[in-house]
Amino acid sequence: GNWSRLAAQQVLTQDDLLRFESFGNVSLIHVTDIHAQLKPIWFREPEFNFGVGDVRGVPPHVVGREFIDMFNLTPGSADAYALTYPDFVALGQAYGKMGGMDRVATVIKAIRAERPEAILLDGGDTWHGSMSSYLSRGQDMVNVMNALGVEAMTSHWEWTLGTDRVLELVDQLNFPFLGQNIFDAEWNEPSEDFPSYTWFERGGAKVAVIGQAFPYTPIANPGWMFPEFSFGIRDERMQEMVNEVKAQGADLVVVLSHNGFDVDRKMASRVQGIDVILTGHTHDALPEPVLVGTTLLIASGSHGKFVTRLDLDVRDGQLMGFRHKLIPIFADVITPDAEMAAVIDAERAPYAAQMEEVIGHTDSLLYRRGNFAGTWDNLICDAVMSERDTEIALSPGVRWGASLMPGDAITREDIHAVTTMTYGQVYRSEMTGETIHAILEDVADNLFNTDPYYQQGGDMVRLGGLGYAIDITKPIGERITGLTLLRTGEALDPAQTYTVGGWASVNEGTEGPMIWDVVEEHIRKLGRVSAEPNGSVIVSGI
Amino acid sequence: MMTEVRPRIRLPRSASAGESIVVKTLINHDMESGQRRNSAGETIPRQIINRFTCEFNGVMVLDAALEPAISANPYMEFEAVVPESGEFVFTWYDDNGEVYTATETFEVS
Amino acid sequence: GLGASAVAMLPVAAAATPVDDAIAAYTGGAAIAEGGVTITAPEIAENGNTVPITIEAPGAVEIMLIATGNPTPNVGKFTFGPGSGAPMIATRMRLGRTQDVLAIAKMEDGSFASTAVEVKVTIGGCGG
Ligand SMILES: [Mn+2]
Numbered sequence: 194g195n196w197s198r199l200a201a202q203q204v205l206t207q208d209d210l211l212r213f214e215s216f217g218n219v220s221l222i223h224v225t226d227i228h229a230q231l232k233p234i235w236f237r238e239p240e241f242n243f244g245v246g247d248v249r250g251v252p253p254h255v256v257g258r259e260f261i262d263m264f265n266l267t268p269g270s271a272d273a274y275a276l277t278y279p280d281f282v283a284l285g286q287a288y289g290k291m292g293g294m295d296r297v298a299t300v301i302k303a304i305r306a307e308r309p310e311a312i313l314l315d316g317g318d319t320w321h322g323s324m325s326s327y328l329s330r331g332q333d334m335v336n337v338m339n340a341l342g343v344e345a346m347t348s349h350w351e352w353t354l355g356t357d358r359v360l361e362l363v364d365q366l367n368f369p370f371l372g373q374n375i376f377d378a379e380w381n382e383p384s385e386d387f388p389s390y391t392w393f394e395r396g397g398a399k400v401a402v403i404g405q406a407f408p409y410t411p412i413a414n415p416g417w418m419f420p421e422f423s424f425g426i427r428d429e430r431m432q433e434m435v436n437e438v439k440a441q442g443a444d445l446v447v448v449l450s451h452n453g454f455d456v457d458r459k460m461a462s463r464v465q466g467i468d469v470i471l472t473g474h475t476h477d478a479l480p481e482p483v484l485v486g487t488t489l490l491i492a493s494g495s496h497g498k499f500v501t502r503l504d505l506d507v508r509d510g511q512l513m514g515f516r517h518k519l520i521p522i523f524a525d526v527i528t529p530d531a532e533m534a535a536v537i538d539a540e541r542a543p544y545a546a547q548m549e550e551v552i553g554h555t556d557s558l559l560y561r562r563g564n565f566a567g568t569w570d571n572l573i574c575d576a577v578m579s580e581r582d583t584e585i586a587l588s589p590g591v592r593w594g595a596s597l598m599p600g601d602a603i604t605r606e607d608i609h610a611v612t613t614m615t616y617g618q619v620y621r622s623e624m625t626g627e628t629i630h631a632i633l634e635d636v637a638d639n640l641f642n643t644d645p646y647y648q649q650g651g652d653m654v655r656l657g658g659l660g661y662a663i664d665i666t667k668p669i670g671e672r673i674t675g676l677t678l679l680r681t682g683e684a685l686d687p688a689q690t691y692t693v694g695g696w697a698s699v700n701e702g703t704e705g706p707m708i709w710d711v712v713e714e715h716i717r718k719l720g721r722v723s724a725e726p727n728g729s730v731i732v733s734g735i
Numbered sequence: 736m737m738t739e740v741r742p743r744i745r746l747p748r749s750a751s752a753g754e755s756i757v758v759k760t761l762i763n764h765d766m767e768s769g770q771r772r773n774s775a776g777e778t779i780p781r782q783i784i785n786r787f788t789c790e791f792n793g794v795m796v797l798d799a800a801l802e803p804a805i806s807a808n809p810y811m812e813f814e815a816v817v818p819e820s821g822e823f824v825f826t827w828y829d830d831n832g833e834v835y836t837a838t839e840t841f842e843v844s
Numbered sequence: 845g846l847g848a849s850a851v852a853m854l855p856v857a858a859a860a861t862p863v864d865d866a867i868a869a870y871t872g873g874a875a876i877a878e879g880g881v882t883i884t885a886p887e888i889a890e891n892g893n894t895v896p897i898t899i900e901a902p903g904a905v906e907i908m909l910i911a912t913g914n915p916t917p918n919v920g921k922f923t924f925g926p927g928s929g930a931p932m933i934a935t936r937m938r939l940g941r942t943q944d945v946l947a948i949a950k951m952e953d954g955s956f957a958s959t960a961v962e963v964k965v966t967i968g969g970c971g972g
């Protein structure tokens with residue numbers, strides 16, 4: 194509100210946020226994982242982000258006070274608010290919401306005013322995540338990103354619109370939709386629909402940008418929606434592409450990646466010759482690049498909260514130096530770009546009335562992001578159990594989803610921001626205790642396998658009605674113990690059958706009402722909601 | 736298998752004499768494993784392509800013995816030497832005794 | 845064919861696993877060197893019903909492919925003829941669960957070499 198705007202403007206100015214002493218001859222601007230958030234939002238960074246094996250305790254697996262210390266931030270500062278979770282509610286009062294594509298546009302225009310040849314790259318997860326992108330099937334985001342002047346993108350959730358729609362939207366883009374790892378599934382050949390790389394001649398340098406789509410798109414999402422394509426990591430081919438662009442005279446090799454941070458870190462150690470990897474998918478925001486050998490890894494956050502500016506000194510085919518800034522988009526400090534604001538309003542107009550309808554209110558902080566259950570997920574699990582009459586609820590550990598502050602109204606749009614997808618049906622089925630255990634082990638291994646190439650970059654599946662203990666250092670099959678039905682306090686019986694409700698099944702033909710309708714119905718009945726961290730997951734091995 | 740069996744072949748556009756080329760083949764076939772049951776609970780009898788061969792000008796390139804663990808619509812990719820222009824002959828042997836063949840001429844430069 | 849010879853081995857190797865049997869049926873019990881075979885397969889299968897795999901074994905005349913976690917382990921035997929351009933085969937296979945996939949190459953001198961890789965078959969879902 195007004196008070197927070199005044200407070201934020203007292204400590205921050207747009208000039209401060211944009212201040213950057215130009216460096217070298219090439220500038221990259223990176224945005225990623227916007228998840229269709231056109232308007233400013235609240236977004237609480239994770240309280241739990243465990244790394245296993247070699248990456249235990251190293252960025253991005255650092256949170257809270259440890260993060261503040263590692264990057265020399267001041268507790269309670271604007272940067273600490275933007276990058277970490279402590280005191281989120283109190284600091285939100287002072288610094289306000291973040292993001293908004295009209296504010297992002299202001300920042301990008303300012304960088305381009307200084308550096309007309311700056312290259313704007315979008316890491317994907319752009320066409321998914323809001324009610325308007327769901328209802329327009331990605332059209333709103335395509336129009337906004339074209340207006341923003343994006344120059345290349347890669348992909349992940351885009352694919353959940355299905356092959357036909359993806360091809361239709363790609364056709365409308367003013368820029369290439371890259372993916373060296375997108376293959377024709379039938380003939381096992383690089384797809385002709387999506388280029389592996391694209392070229393820029395900027396600042397006297399030849400810049401090659403190679404795209405890397407999310408390798409596990411057909412596993413983490415419904416592969417039946419885009420059966421023509423196969424993905425995968427394909428680091429041998431990435432090496433071939435790097436060699437190819439270098440042979441064609443690339444002075445700078447940039448990978449626009451949706452691998453997830455740990456996968457990119459491993460890829461940087463296996464593929465030689467990449468100068469910069471612009472990472473995505475795991476939604477990490479890091480105020481400094483991570484170096485692997487001589488490769489720079491950049492993590493630009495999610496949901497439009499940050500824009501990265503990376504200035505590079507490229508001479509004679511060599512990267513000689515860099516200057517980097519992760520620019521936080523404080524919505525109350527950065528003036529919205531009027532042109533982009535008009536585009537956004539036009540895109541939202543057909544749906545604005547439905548989106549802005551108030552369904553209820555929250556008395557507590559609602560958030561999702563973190564390896565284990567957030568309060569939004571607890572509320573969603575409660576909604577599934579109550580509306581679908583089940584003993585147990587399963588909710589996917591996706592990393593997208595905005596937060597709401599205590600006292601906030603909950604609009605239909607807010608519910609969509611944590612639930613929207615093209616396969617949101619809430620199933621009701623019967624599962625044995627053994628099956629439930631197997632599902633948890635499977636998902637935990639996608640998160641805590643010590644080899645990043647076996648990780649899918651999501652968080653742990655959220656549970657309603659069940660508690661458990663997890664040792665993240667154990668191998669698959671041994672991590673999860675003490676599964677307990679919270680209602681009775683009894684151990685989950687492997688042989689017994691339980692009623693389970695859940696959503697986001699990747700199986701074709703899943704039936705049930707849409708999750709946002711289920712959550713809306715639940716919130717409507719309650720009027721005011723309050724959800725606390727449920728404390729039913731005990732984590733060890735950290 | 737009652738549906739029409741339609742082999743498909745992919746060869747490079749050109750090669751010089753003596754070069755090794757990548758050959759890709761697909762054939763639509765259920766590769767019924769013999770381990771599945773129908774809705775009445777009866778085992779569906781096994782019916783797979785159990786052998787695949789490729790010859791170039793009568794010289795054997797690849798002879799593959801296939802088991803039910805090979806996926807439906809069997810895909811084979813391998814390399815063949817083309818010492819001169821000539822004809823590829825591809826042969827798939829079905830459990831039911833049927834034999835499907837495809838031929839492709841290939842010109843070397 | 846190969847399936848029949850594997851079955852014929854069963855009575856004499858009653859205590860062995862189906863995988864041991866499949867290997868013994870192929871090599872006749874000869875020693876197998878580790879390595880010398882390159883397998884390219886996805887770390888995680890996109891679809892357990894159709895998992896792409898490429899096997900290359902310089903110097904091999906034949907490659908035997910075994911899915912060690914399938915109830916029936918044999919997948920295929922690929923014999924390279926005089927017209928072969930390289931001891932290489934790419935195909936697609938069914939994997940019932942997460943397992944090691946084993947390729948045994950028979951070399952020109954009759955010796956054997958092998959490499960195994962793990963392919964994870966997961967239920968999927970979730971993501972960032
Ligand atoms: Mn993603």
Ligand SMILES: [Mn+2]
Pocket residue numbers: 226228318474475476495592593972
């Ligand atoms: Mn994302």
